[in-house]
Amino acid sequence: MPPRPLDARALAALAANPGCRRRALLDGAGVDKPALAAALGAPAGYGQSQFAMIRGNSFEAKVKADGGTELLRLVHEKLGRGAEPPRAAHLPDLAAAGPEGRAARTALALREATASGTWTLLDHPMLALEVAGTPAYLEPDAVVVHPDGRWTVVEIKSFPLIDGAADPAKVGAAARQAAVYVLALERVAAKLDGARVGHEALLVCPKDFSNVPAAAAVDIRKQRAVTRRQLDRLARVEDLAAALPDGTSFAPDRTRAQLTEAVEAVGAAYAPDCLAACELAFHCRDRARAAGAVGTLGRQVRGELGTLTTVEAALDAAAGGCPGGPAEDPTAEALHRAARLRAGALAAAGLPADRTEGPGCPS
Amino acid sequence: MSLLTTLARLEAVRAGRARPLATVRHRHLTDRPLVFVPLTTAGEAGAPLGALVGTDRDAPRLLVVPQPRDRDLRWTFLADLAEEVLPYIDAYADHVEPAERTETDPVTGKKAKVATELCLDAPQIVVPSPAGIEYVRLLGRSMRFRRTAEEDPDAPYPAPARVPLLGRWFTHLAERSRMPGSALLLSATGLLSRHWATGQSSLEDQHLGALLAWIAPDPKTGGTGAEQALRAELARDAQGLLLVPPAGPATDPAFDNKLLAPAMARFDAARAADPADPAARSAAEDAVRALVASQLRPTWDAVWRSLDLVRELPPGAHTEQRWTGDRWSYTGHRDRVRAGEPPQPRRDDAVTAARKLGRRETEQVRLDAQEALDDPLVMAARRFAGEAFAGEITEVVMEWTDSKRPSPRPLLAVATEDGPQFDGPAKVYRSLDGRAQTAEHVRTEEDGTVVLRLLDKMGRGREPEPGTVPEKGDQVCWTLFEHEPRSGPRLPEPEDTPWTHGGPPAAGPEATDPVTDEDML
Ligand code: SF4
16 A cells, blocks of 8 residues: 655644554554545545635635735735835746655755745745654645745635634644644755744635635744644654554555454544544544543543543442442542432432442442 | 533433433523524635525425526525515514613713613524534625615625625624523524533534434434434445535535536536527526435424424523513614614724623623523532532521611521532522522531521511521522622613614724625625
8 A cells, every 4th residue: 555645734633632642653654544444444524525625726826826926915915024025926946756856846946045035936845844753745835935034834725814814723723734834844944044934824815705815924833832842742653663563554455353453553542623633533433432431522521530531430430439449539529429419400300310320339 | 511511421421312411491492483504615605505494394495506606696595595584583673562771871971761662572593503603694794795786886796685684684693692691593503412411522512413313313213312323423325425414504525526516517507508498407406406405404304303302391480581681682783773874893893892702701600690590400510519509407596687676687507418619708699589588608517517697688677577588497509609690681782772872883884895706705
């Protein structure tokens, strides 16, 4: 199976659940997670509507039309006030063979643009970033080099900026993605005199209900710091792989049982947020539910219940625990009190009580 | 989230079925809500694809935009929507009762009561989910700055009559929905998850089909609520289409790609045919309509089923009072429209924004208090948090004030297992015939017995009026929070006061949105 390259979206999501070794391994090893999820019998419901795709592409084309004149104008207006307004955009050719070749070509173009001191637009450059011991190739929508040697990451999105504000969740996701590009650019900039990477990315979206581009500067310092810390913390893929039994394979042509076993060999940290961030979520959710993990109800619930990590354990504690059981746990006591209050209130309203059979105590 | 809610979720996991989070209904439901189920085009902000709308569950009106990129077709959709929704909203405008409102004189700052009128009832719109509420807000924003040909004969692409007005109403309803406890614009998932806990996360509760399956699994289908919820969420047919379409406004991408896009392409082709073939065109349009209807209808039925379920609960005692606040809100906006005010601004100025936020916070405190008073299950959570306590009166000692005309100040001992969290000298309240009676906390004994001194509502005489002092053996519930944290709920919000009546100063009408060839709306 050809490895599936990591993209910035995957990396940003990876950083969103750094505690998950399963995901770190699968992503780091370039396993095709959608195919794996399908082979496991829990396909991800992803896939994009072609309407959204067409809209996204046509908006990006519009933003970059005329040799990037409008895009550079927006960068100048929002982030480059000090400099000369851009006249003609310099658009280097970034074509090369393979991701490595393209990354090298991009690095060269960045060096030349920085030295030339002119506004330069890099359309779909290629950046390399080592993640968990494996190189990931990333392709931002655009990078703009300012005359003063500053590099700005440009994210073009098709969700609207309405009255200057956009959906905060979507802006957050874009900022996390931009942070990954900034980290990758910083590796290139470190080797160049006079180059620095701006910590404000430019988000370009359709204005209100039109097709007219509008831009906003997004400070991504926080996302950059968080992503950086989490990427550094990611266990190295080799270390994770070394812990696997020999012969473990995630090839989708293996049987479902074999794959399940392989996947289960690496620890996971399922939380409902996975549903929006990881293609394996339905599989991991099934497993977490089958195991009665309280984390399926949300991170907050898991936090609240402390050491009571399963539904049964929590309900046993609510029912009063076992005589001679483990020493009083404050969470268990609180649950027991909550259960009595709840039972009293349901009874007062004439509603059937929750099932309150005693815990399954060893006799 | 209270640990009691967590417990209910855990119980639901074990039972495979939702468990109650409330013993009464905490939102007012009108006799004649209007249900609105919109769908939007993926990737296009505010380009509607279709909707089912109406007050009769058996006869919804189907509105479809067979090609959302076509401005004229979108205008037709919005005009039809206005034709359906505005008469419903207007129907409540002329049935009024006399009322009073406090107005502040802009010059002297003095407050005075002014006679006014209040609509007897108000419209209530129900959408499937919070995303639907956001969509109402978005449609409101996209419509309210448009100009009709009548308002501006030179406007390029004039909006159909009444569309801007619908935009203003949608904006008002969406804004009101942010007020805790309000009920002019509700979502079905919001209603259901207020009253029931499922065995899944609140994220998954956003899926109306799954949420309903947890609460009222279909006996014909078989399986537990949990199993049916999973099916509602994930099951697909041989073509890869979801069996239960999403409740919108977003569509299933598989539906878009496999069915909708080809049908729209056929519609485009039929429209472009030369010579024109009206029969082919209308057949192609019907095909798109049928597809969109197939995605809408299950959600339409689900919203009505949700309303049935919530309606089965007896109304909480304070819901009526909160609905009065909604009636004021409706009446106020009616007056603003009638007074010829311009549409709501694009963004609130800092003062207005802060005031709205402050009002929502107060309203939240009040809602929390009222729900607890109306519902022992909500009160249980407050008791758990140490903000209320219930117990038996074990002793009553009569005492009086030292004044010339002594008033009763009886001491009460309350035996309770709850652990109220007193923080210095504190007042506590209990409900006495719907009014709050105050006591002060004197001390807590070592065995947890709370000693209180009753302070008011005992009449004017030396002896308390009968029934005003609890007796030994009575069960009483006391709260550490006030029952009515703010004065008169029957007063209108300043934002609902028209400017002609001393409402907030208007900064003057805002410019309309520039219209371009490529606008999506
Ligand atoms: S879905 Fe599974 S593999 Fe993916 S991040 Fe969550 S727990 Fe890890």
